[in-house]
Amino acid sequence: MFGIAVFPVLGAALSAYGMPVGDVLGLLAGCGAIGALTTAAAGGGRALLSALATAAVRAAACDIEHGAR
Numbered sequence: 122m123f124g125i126a127v128f129p130v131l132g133a134a135l136s137a138y139g140m141p142v143g144d145v146l147g148l149l150a151g152c153g154a155i156g157a158l159t160t161a162a163a164g165g166g167r168a169l170l171s172a173l174a175t176a177a178v179r180a181a182a183c184d185i186e187h188g189a190r
Contacts, residue, residue, distance in 0.1 A: 128153070 128149050135145045160172070 132145045132149055136142055
């Protein structure tokens with residue numbers, strides 16, 4: 122969970138110090154891609170698929186709770 126909290130904090134800090142939002146998003150997307158590839162390589166892809174499935178289920182549950190369709 123700690124890793125997920127770092128991205129918004131890092132993005133906000135970089136933006137506050139004057140980095141353009143587009144550059145912040147690009148940097149954080151690149152970091153996320155590197156982390157996903159590392160997880161896929163280390164776990165044989167199983168851990169990544171599990172994480173994606175968990176995120177999808179949580180997102181769907183959040184949408185249902187808030188009445189989105």
